[in-house]
Amino acid sequence: MAKTSRYQPPSLSIRILIPVIALVAVVVCLLLLWDSVSGNALPGCGPDNASGCSSVLASRWASVLGVPVSGLALIPYIFIFTASLHISGDQPIQWQQIAWKVLIVASFIAVTAAAWFTVLMFLVGIGLCPYCLTIHACGVVLLVLVVTNGPINFRSNDIKAPQIGLTTAAQLATLAILAVGLLTTCQLLKPPQMESQVIAGLGDVVTDGYTNPSPNIDSQLPPDGKKKQPSPDINSRNQNHTAPSPSTPNQPAKLPPNIRKLVVRDSQGNARTIQFNPLGLPIHGSPYAPKLMLCLFDYTCKHCRIMHNYLKLAQSRYGDQFAIISLPAPLESTCNAQIKETHKSHKNACELAKLALRIWRINQDAFRQFDHWMFESDEPRTLEEAYVHASQLVGYQPLENARKDPWPARQISNNIELQKILPSQSLPALIFGQYFTKGSPANAKTLFDWIEQDPDMQPIHP
Known part of the structure; x- marks a missing residue:
């Protein structure tokens, strides 16, 4: 009415x-x-x-x-x-x-x-x-x-x-x-798709011989005429693919000829060139794989957990066509200045990342087992659970000795510096070829479609 x-x-x-x-x-x-x-x-x-x-x-x-x-x-x-x-x-x-x-x-x-x-x-x-x-x-x-x-x-x-x-x-x-x-x-x-941005390029071998894996900062001007800014070093100094003991003197290591170059344009359009060696970084797959993917993640991040499971399927699908370099960037203020206040769900994220990198320094196969184990559970592993499992994989004493090694903390800092210059600081983040994406995909097929933007990537197990 x-x-x-x-x-x-x-x-x-x-x-x-x-x-x-x-x-x-x-x-x-x-x-x-x-x-x-x-x-x-x-x-x-x-x-x-x-x-x-x-x-x-x-x-x-x-x-x-x-x-x-x-x-x-x-x-x-x-x-x-x-x-x-x-x-x-x-x-x-x-x-x-x-x-x-x-x-x-x-x-x-x-x-x-x-x-x-x-x-x-x-x-x-x-x-x-x-x-x-x-x-x-x-x-x-x-x-x-x-x-x-x-x-x-x-x-x-x-x-x-x-x-x-x-x-x-x-x-x-x-x-x-x-x-x-x-x-x-x-x-x-609309079929789900991963957001993808062209950031420049990643992957080619750019030098021969042995080299110190420090950053290769190119002082020349990029094509757009803008001056390049100092760039982070993905590799920390004193890396050795044979994983020296933590007591090894802190001297630059000589690595075999497998140097790759990553060029990223930051939000200001400045070209940032980073030189790194896959042999000196935690990796799933062969460091000599023709294609490399960089994965920035956090062990306490639920979206990283989803991404990790899809990446395992991707490795099975594409075999040795590519390898994944694991770059932990903890979402905890203790080691990440970008985080102003740590959420309770990310408690001990820094220590978990350091623990994983210590394991890699001791035994690379054990690191891969530990990395998969960390993401198998529905909820993040506690630091106590992680340390017990790590001790079972590599032994208690080697793990204790590895606490003296400054490399894990330095490597985490380098990972965070790389994260800062990417188009977005959200995790997980992937760099593959010239493409960058953030967040977890809707499903495995969405990730596969993103990877197959590279025409060289063909499934060996559809």
Whole structure:
């Protein structure tokens, strides 16, 4: 039944509140869009995946047909902000009528989208993004304000008052829901793909003979004319593929001729050249494999756990066509200055990474067993569990002696320095050929498709 009382235009406080809330949503949308486009993490969306923000922005649901959803979310809130400026009683009736219809459609779009992405965050488990939840909360509040203050379902002969019948309002709401439904259908029907960015190149042997695996910083200008910046050294000094004992004097080691070069363009467009030797780094597969993949990860990261299992399948699928270099970059402030506050789920991440690297220095086969074991459980292994298992693999005394070795801490620092110059600091992160990706794939096939962007990669076991 229609309301019989005379419609009263919204009060000044409501007319101020609606555009202010819409403006807040616009600002947050712009921040998320900047994060998606630039790769520069927002506060709370840094490399620590425990916040959920980075995993949401790295998921397949963060875009529609290649357009970031944060960019699409701007549209209804901009319309709400603009329309809210034309709902006062001194505006022409036609303008008020149009403004309220726009507000109904846009606010229902905002709430329907909020419902969809809230389901994804809570039920599908892509993570909780505080920025996204802020936008969704704005949408809900705006819908309540529009429905309770708009000229909906009033029965009046006053030609000076805007009127929107209940049927018209329902039609507008249905139109909004269908619009969001179309976008969600596009997301559901599009096959999941890993986000991929061209960063330059990785993989070729660039020198012969023996060499000290220190960084090769090229002082010449890159093709774009910008000066190259100092780059991190993936290899730490004093690495030896035969894993010398921790008591070996800290002297640069001589490694066989297998030097590779990684060239990365950072967010400022500067070329960063890093020279490294796979023989001096923890690796799954042959260090002489024709293709190499760098994997930055953390043993306490749930998305890294997912990625690790898919990478095992990839190694079975492609055999010795490629090898994976394991570069732990712990999400704990103890050893990673990028982490301002350590989430409880990443407790002891630094010690777990050091323990794994100590094992590699003692016995490379034992490291590979330990690495797989660390990711087999549903929850991260505790430090106590990890140390007991490590002692069983390499012996208690060698492990204790390895505590004196400064290399693991130095190598972790180098890994983090590499992480800093990548397009995104989220984990896990992969570099393969000229491509970079972040986050865990939706399934194994998604990872395979990403790897097979390289035409040389053909499955030996489909």
